[in-house]
Amino acid sequence: CFSLEDKALAEYIRDVSVVVHSAGPFSKTAKPMMEACIKANTHYLDITGEISVFEDSQRLSHKAKDAEIVICPGVGFDVIPTDCLAAQLKLKMPDAIHLRMGFDSKGRFSRGTAKTSIEGMPQGCKIRKNGKIKTIALGALDRNIDFGNGVKLSVAIPWGDISTAFYNTSIPNIEVYMPTSIGALRSMKFANYLRWLLASSFIQKFLTNKVDQGPKGPDENERKNSPMYVWGEVENAVGNRVTCRIKTNNGYDLTVNGSIACANHLLEDYEGDYGTLTPSQLAGPNLVERLPDCGTFMFETFS
Numbered sequence: 001c002f003s004l005e006d007k008a009l010a011e012y013i014r015d016v017s018v019v020v021h022s023a024g025p026f027s028k029t030a031k032p033m034m035e036a037c038i039k040a041n042t043h044y045l046d047i048t049g050e051i052s053v054f055e056d057s058q059r060l061s062h063k064a065k066d067a068e069i070v071i072c073p074g075v076g077f078d079v080i081p082t083d084c085l086a087a088q089l090k091l092k093m094p095d096a097i098h099l100r101m102g103f104d105s106k107g108r109f110s111r112g113t114a115k116t117s118i119e120g121m122p123q124g125c126k127i128r129k130n131g132k133i134k135t136i137a138l139g140a141l142d143r144n145i146d147f148g149n150g151v152k153l154s155v156a157i158p159w160g161d162i163s164t165a166f167y168n169t170s171i172p173n174i175e176v177y178m179p180t181s182i183g184a185l186r187s188m189k190f191a192n193y194l195r196w197l198l199a200s201s202f203i204q205k206f207l208t209n210k211v212d213q214g215p216k217g218p219d220e221n222e223r224k225n226s227p228m229y230v231w232g233e234v235e236n237a238v239g240n241r242v243t244c245r246i247k248t249n250n251g252y253d254l255t256v257n258g259s260i261a262c263a264n265h266l267l268e269d270y271e272g273d274y275g276t277l278t279p280s281q282l283a284g285p286n287l288v289e290r291l292p293d294c295g296t297f298m299f300e301t302f303s
Helices: 027-042 049-060 062-064 080-092 111-123 161-169 182-198 201-213 220-224 249-266 281-284
Strands: 019-023 043-046 071-072 098-103 125-129 132-136 142-146 153-158 173-179 226-234 241-248 296-303
Touching: 019 027, 019 132, 019 153, 019 249, 027 049, 027 062, 027 071, 027 111, 043 249, 049 062, 049 201, 071 281, 080 098, 080 161, 080 226, 080 241, 080 249, 080 296, 098 161, 111 182, 111 201, 125 161, 142 173, 153 182, 161 173, 182 201, 220 281, 249 281
Parallel strands: 019 043, 043 071, 098 173
Antiparallel strands: 098 226, 125 132, 125 173, 142 153, 153 173, 226 241, 241 296
16 A cells, blocks of 8 residues: 555556556546656556546656556546447548537446546536537536437536547547436536535535445446446538447446456557557457447448
């Protein structure tokens, strides 16, 4: 056990080939570990879904290349399925200028994901527009989406692919959605008037304590009955569209299997690129299809 503030951190991991960093909140822990991995010439993976962490990792890409290591955040459910889906859609429509993705499950979020959402609420929602990450109001974008299990009202969320999908595909306009209810959508819109309050340390601590008092997460039976439905759509300048869907196992098991698969990929005589990569850039756009209990990509084309 050691502290991320320890100046000797790089020495602790110098004889390690791959670090799979799983200690959140990643907004505070990821960058120190990335920097230590660069000093130690050790590959870095993590299971974050935070936009700021992905952006930090991109700024360290040149240093990672010089150290001949890979930095690849997001090797869990955030963001393996959506990253692979984005790569597949880009292959189907190379001239796409809009990318919209989303996911649905009846399973509940982990405590870590809930805490990350609470931390991000004061910053509003994030989208990518004309190549730049933009802040919009909570609940500002909604649409009806069939993720693969029926049409549902959905709302834009600040998901990690707002960062990663751009570096993966170069598509300049990106949005990510998840299902919501009319009541929840109204609450999100009302929360915009309280963002200043949500940013206070007292409210942040109160809400995160509430999360800690709740269930730790789904049990094995709940996980088995909580598949994820992932959807994506690309559109070009003339309005042609391609959609894609894939059904995966639950986010918890996918995170375990995905992180192990990416670590093994780096350990097995890795000959790929160095620097900061997304999961599909590291292990291929069909990575999610190779994971246990995950389906295959299904495409539809609209002209």
